[in-house]
Amino acid sequence: MKKLFILLLAGFVACATGAKTTQTKSLSKDLKNLVNESCFEVVVNKPEKDTLTYEKELPWHLIPYNIRVDKYYSIGTAFAISPTELLTAFHVLDLKTDSLIYKDFYIRDSQGNVYEIDKILAFDSNRDFIRFTVKNKTFTKYLKLKEAYSIGDSVFAVGNAYGEGIVMRQGELIGTYPEPEDGKFNLLKSSSDVNFGNSGGPLIDGQANVIGIVIQRKDNIAYSLPVSEVKKGSDKGIFHVRMNFGFTLLPEKTIVKDFDDEIQLPKGYKEIKKLFNERFKKFYVATMDELLKGQGKGMFPEGEESLIPLFDFTDSYFLQVNYLSKDNNKWTISNIEYKETKIHGNGVVRMANPDKRLLFIDISRPDDISLQDMLNDPKVGMKLVLEGQSITRDFGDVKTRILSLGDPIAVEYHTDSYGRKWRLCTWILEYSDEAVISCATPTPEGMSAVVFVCETSEIEFWKYDALKLLDYVQLSYYGSLTDWKEFLTNNKLLPKALSNIKLSYQANKNLQLGAGSFSINVGNDIIAINDDVRMGMNFGYVKKATGIEWAIRRVMFSENQRDNYFVLINWFAPDNRMPKDYLNYWSSMVNAEHPYTMKPFTSDNTTKVAAVVKKIGNSPDTINKLYTLFMGKAGKVEEEKMINDFKKLMNSITINE
Numbered sequence: 266m267k268k269l270f271i272l273l274l275a276g277f278v279a280c281a282t283g284a285k286t287t288q289t290k291s292l293s294k295d296l297k298n299l300v301n302e303s304c305f306e307v308v309v310n311k312p313e314k315d316t317l318t319y320e321k322e323l324p325w326h327l328i329p330y331n332i333r334v335d336k337y338y339s340i341g342t343a344f345a346i347s348p349t350e351l352l353t354a355f356h357v358l359d360l361k362t363d364s365l366i367y368k369d370f371y372i373r374d375s376q377g378n379v380y381e382i383d384k385i386l387a388f389d390s391n392r393d394f395i396r397f398t399v400k401n402k403t404f405t406k407y408l409k410l411k412e413a414y415s416i417g418d419s420v421f422a423v424g425n426a427y428g429e430g431i432v433m434r435q436g437e438l439i440g441t442y443p444e445p446e447d448g449k450f451n452l453l454k455s456s457s458d459v460n461f462g463n464s465g466g467p468l469i470d471g472q473a474n475v476i477g478i479v480i481q482r483k484d485n486i487a488y489s490l491p492v493s494e495v496k497k498g499s500d501k502g503i504f505h506v507r508m509n510f511g512f513t514l515l516p517e518k519t520i521v522k523d524f525d526d527e528i529q530l531p532k533g534y535k536e537i538k539k540l541f542n543e544r545f546k547k548f549y550v551a552t553m554d555e556l557l558k559g560q561g562k563g564m565f566p567e568g569e570e571s572l573i574p575l576f577d578f579t580d581s582y583f584l585q586v587n588y589l590s591k592d593n594n595k596w597t598i599s600n601i602e603y604k605e606t607k608i609h610g611n612g613v614v615r616m617a618n619p620d621k622r623l624l625f626i627d628i629s630r631p632d633d634i635s636l637q638d639m640l641n642d643p644k645v646g647m648k649l650v651l652e653g654q655s656i657t658r659d660f661g662d663v664k665t666r667i668l669s670l671g672d673p674i675a676v677e678y679h680t681d682s683y684g685r686k687w688r689l690c691t692w693i694l695e696y697s698d699e700a701v702i703s704c705a706t707p708t709p710e711g712m713s714a715v716v717f718v719c720e721t722s723e724i725e726f727w728k729y730d731a732l733k734l735l736d737y738v739q740l741s742y743y744g745s746l747t748d749w750k751e752f753l754t755n756n757k758l759l760p761k762a763l764s765n766i767k768l769s770y771q772a773n774k775n776l777q778l779g780a781g782s783f784s785i786n787v788g789n790d791i792i793a794i795n796d797d798v799r800m801g802m803n804f805g806y807v808k809k810a811t812g813i814e815w816a817i818r819r820v821m822f823s824e825n826q827r828d829n830y831f832v833l834i835n836w837f838a839p840d841n842r843m844p845k846d847y848l849n850y851w852s853s854m855v856n857a858e859h860p861y862t863m864k865p866f867t868s869d870n871t872t873k874v875a876a877v878v879k880k881i882g883n884s885p886d887t888i889n890k891l892y893t894l895f896m897g898k899a900g901k902v903e904e905e906k907m908i909n910d911f912k913k914l915m916n917s918i919t920i921n922e
Contacts, residue, residue, distance in 0.1 A: 296473040302406040304344045305372035306425040307357050308337035312366050312695035316671030327660045342424040342466035343372050345407035353465030354480045355393045363538040365721035366698045384531040391505035392494050393480045411474035412493045422457035424466030434458045453477045453489040502528040510552050513620045514588040520556050524548050566813045571596045576839045578805030578818040582743035584625040584713050606653040614653025622718050630711035636751050643673050643690045646712045681735045683815035684761025700724050704731050709744025709752040743801040787917045797825035828871045828899040838889045855885050865907040872902040874911045879920040
């Protein structure tokens with residue numbers, strides 16, 4: 266899901282880094298003392314634990330001492346406006362964001378005393394301000410609010426620049442600017458230099474009267490909310506979020522909607538965050554459902570747009586996905602390429618990044634790890650991913666590799682619309698306030714997973730997206746006969762479509778596969794039967810009276826590392842509205858055209874032969890289903906032997922329909 270909060274001041278960087286200027290001396294000593302005693306840092310606790318394991322000790326010495334030993338992170342500025350009340354910018358506390366890591370908010374004075382924020386008295390997320398109280402603290406010094414101002418006046422931006430204490434910077438009030446979303450109010454523009462941490466600080470005049478709250482910086486201009494807009498706030502909280510809703514598989518389909526809500530105050534900030542998330546989640550789910558249902562018959566698997574994935578299937582053994590092509594507005598099967606990394610014990614990790622926050626991962630487990638190991642402990646698979654992909658925690662230019670994410674904070678199970686079973690695990694990266702959500706399902710060789718990375722406050726929204734996306738995933742299976750035996754036994758995550766599969770074999774004798782609509786009983790003279798024989802299954806969608814089912818479309822057996830193989834494929838008649846190349850291919854199969862002539866031919870130093878082994882229907886015009894068989898032998902094989910072996914293979918296959 267591509268989510269983009271259209272921020273109140275799009276295109277601005279919230280109090281971003283800028284060049285430092287010298288502290289002004291234009292205010293009198295008494296006024297400077299008043300400002301200093303009235304302004305505070307807003308801080309949060311640093312994470313108390315780190316569940317990650319690293320390849321070596323983290324280089325904490327690279328962090329400046331004062332930051333390294335501080336128990337808190339400085340995130341902004343607040344200032345007192347009465348004996349009990351303070352103001353700051355809304356985005357400093359951001360009551361929309363309910364982080365799993367940064368849960369407690371405080372103010373800190375110049376002596377290092379901290380006071381937890383208590384009650385929220387008023388806020389407006391659109392205008393970007395919050396009025397609040399703190400626990401166990403009253404103020405003998407505070408600043409006065411003043412609505413009047415004049416363009417050209419000297420002003421001072423006050424704030425906790427870079428987390429290094431309260432700093433005042435002089436500038437000039439140079440004009441006003443309409444807020445970018447709808448122009449409902451004006452912001453003050455000043456040349457006062459502001460830096461990270463100034464957000465929420467006061468913009469004061471030469472008498473230390475507050476004329477605005479510093480909220481943004483862009484192109485060396487500071488933007489502040491006028492006091493007149495703050496005074497419009499009553500004893501209630503106003504949420505306004507404009508959001509662009511979209512879905513990864515629908516790149517050209519979006520909905521822009523506003524979420525507007527009011528909360529009666531006063532309330533504690535944690536209660537407000539909980540209320541917002543409860544209400545916003547309902548809004549989010551309803552809007553996403555509206556987006557997806559709004560596609561109507563054009564949403565897979567409905568409508569003419571879905572015909573290609575319903576007829577075709579992927580021949581890849583790694584995760585692929587159905588997506589709506591922006592070129593022709595038709596559903597298409599992806600052909601995502603994976604980057605492969607070898608790990609210990611003949612293991613392999615393959616990874617693809619089809620979208621900004623989305624990863625597709627395939628793991629071929631090492632020799633020393635069983636499928637049961639991976640099923641029993643989610644850490645096992647994630648450690649293999651981190652062995653195959655270098656994920657680092659960075660301290661400047663020094664990168665330290667992460668070896669383990671530890672235990673997930675949550676493990677859930679999900680069965681998608683096609684009976685495929687997934688394990689959902691959520692890991693937390695405390696240091697970055699991020700979450701890793703893995704939707705994994707076992708394969709004969711290991712695991713396949715769809716992985717999302719998001720902020721911890723967004724977990725529930727991304728889980729919604731993840732469960733929706735799983736219905737569009739093309740999932741196939743590949744492995745040795747030994748792998749398949751373990752995969753089909755004691756596997757609580759075995760998909761419905763494989764629950765009745767029967768596989769047995771005797772080395773150097775025969776191999777039997779029962780798969781419902783067909784069965785295979787092949788001898789050692791067709792392929793050399795042993796534990797290392799590879800079996801691959803590709804699945805696709807089948808239209809039935811009860812709806813769309815997920816079923817075997819292709820099964821392949823091959824000798825390990827040799828071009829001796831055979832492939833049985835189940836085809837369905839294409840809809841007449843499909844592109845001509847699909848219709849022509851179907852016609853070539855029905856009419857037994859090349860390569861389906863049962864006449865051997867040589868390609869890529871392999872002798873091949875193919876035929877249609879069964880047609881379902883009474884005439885060429887009424888055939889709605891057929892099975893093709895393909896056989897390949899390494900090198901050049903005499904035609905007579907190739908045909909005889911192929912006939913034996915055909916006789917070993919039973920179509921049960």
